Amino acid sequence: MAEPLFDRLCLLGVGLIGSSIARVARARGDIARTVVAHAKTPATLDRVRELGIADVVEADAAKAVQGADCVVFCVPVGAYAGVMAQVAPHLKPGAIVTDVGSTKMSVYRDLAPLTPKGVHLVPAHPMAGTEFSGPDAGFAELFQGRYVIVTPVAETDPAAVEKVREMWRRAGSMIECMDPATHDKVVAIVSHLPHLLAFTICSTADDLAEETKEAVLKFAASGFRDFTRIAASDPTMWRDIFLNNREALLEMLARFTEDAQALGRAVRWGEAGFIEDRIQRGRKIRTGLIERKQA
Ligand SMILES: NC(=O)c1ccc[n+]([C@@H]2O[C@H](COP(=O)([O-])OP(=O)(O)OC[C@H]3O[C@@H](n4cnc5c(N)ncnc54)[C@H](O)[C@@H]3O)[C@@H](O)[C@H]2O)c1
């Protein structure tokens, strides 16, 4: 087995993503010698102890980061600045601070000004997840075969970037580097807008059920069900994502609205060719995704 990459890895937040990192680190043994886990609530801390997925479980964030050579923010992106304010004075000189947050410009905005000199900030985002949250939801294979986007900037230390890349390689992921603004645009269309649509379609169906006093959802077959899986995601996490990728999300929503209206217009005027073309494009994207997965 290769030497562990880190002596002490500290996870701030042990929900779906943090607990999956803890599990893969434990399963492999070559990511960290010691895994320290910090969470906000006593219930989560107790559960992490029961699950036995970390070597040290620490209620105090400042104590948790002490001596860690890598600290991973695994909390909702809206909590970053507050957590960093607690831990910054206690970070080891030369330590790497990385994260798993779904937005990346906000990470620079919230963490960079508080990061002590000599500590390396290397933001990252695993493109892997589920609709479940909390420490029980995690699993060691979550990152297997999935992309992780790392978003260094010109000043980022290349050696620190390489260590973060290697951590994700060992977790089974494929790594791509991207600038933070491009990242936020890409995820706005492939992740944030689909969630916004899913939350909205469920609310609309719910309103309709109230208006018609009919159990609309009783008749939901697999099309609507697919939306409800996404809509079951954690409210705090998604509130924070929407508010911290506001510009890119609103831009994609505006484009989507225009395109949806164009399709609506085609339906109104019976433009069969236009309608069929849109459906064909959807099928092509689905087929392409499946082919890429099999390749
Ligand atoms: N769920 C996904 O599919 C997914 C995928 C990729 C990235 N992410 C990102 O990963 C991060 C974590 O998401 P998750 O799905 O693991 O969420 P989660 O709700 O399962 O876990 C969040 C954890 O953070 C803790 N926490 C919240 N506020 C805190 C605070 N102020 N101080 C300390 N701990 C705090 C919670 O107690 C919990 O342990 C988010 O930033 C999210 O954007 C999520």
Ligand SMILES: O=C(O)C(=O)C[C@]1(C(=O)O)C=C[C@@H](O)C=C1
């Ligand atoms: O699979 C899911 O349920 C997810 O929502 C995962 C998903 C995504 O949209 O693809 C959600 C947010 C993350 O930042 C990355 C991945």
